[in-house]
Amino acid sequence: MLLSLDRPYDFGLSMRVIRSFGPDRAGQADRLRFAARIHGVPTLVEVSPVPGKAGAVRVSSSPRANPSQLRRAVEWVLVAELPLRPFYRLARKDPRLSAIVRRLHGLKPSRPLSLFEMAVTAITEQQISLAAAHGVRTCLVERFGTRVQDQWLFPEPEVLAKATTSQLLAYGLSHMKAEYIRKLAAKVTDGTFDFEALKTMSDEQARETIMGLKGFGRWSADYILVRGLARPDSVPEDDLGIRSVIGEYLGQGKRLSALGVARKLEPLRPYRGLVAFYLLAAHRLNIARQGI
DNA sequence: TACCAGGTAAAAA
């Protein structure tokens, strides 16, 4: 199946950046492979570029999935509904940001198919390093998840809801984090919490809803908004990585305070999250900051 | 070895 996405869009660059963010999507050159549960069937989805056709990608799956379901899944993961042009018009007003954006023309974020996975990822990444958190998730996934060829399907909420605290502790979670995850998994399982509903909420509504969950503070809520929902204006201003990278490219080179981040990003509404994503990408790809 | 790493809730002041 061929999919034509809103241009400008550089699929290869976007995949390179995603891979540079961590080992989760490690692997094949400029393709995207991920496991998805489609109509309950564990399915491997593969997305590859179409040579000479900017913005077009080829989508296949194994086993063969319903085309409209498959299309919906890929459009979600690749954030198809987000046009870049309005963001570029805004970015041109800041000389330093403008230079970065030119180097990363066509870059879009992508997001996991599952918001439950995103939420659990946020919990694991609280306080400890991304590398440490990745180690913990790997243990969880390989114990409670489902293997689909060379990929893993993230554990279903029902499975984690039934896991015992001592099991979760054995996989590197703290007591508190184990409880957050179990409580969340239970709420999703019994229908008390519906991640799908977040998709139609305003940023503010979604943020408040997530923060109503035990274990999810402001950082986690904004992190889920920007990474899990790809909301272009959301960003955790107190995040260590954000504070460093905004300071590096838009400040004096040193890590800023959360307030400093807020001030630097204020003129970049409604694309503060997308700005942060571009700067993180620039940092990962070793793109030097420009003068002044 | 010690310390920091893309925080949070509960306890203490």
Place this chain on the structure above:
DNA sequence: TTTTTACATGGT
């Protein structure tokens, strides 16, 4: 109301 503390693993 604001400040302090415990907490899990991985890298340096």
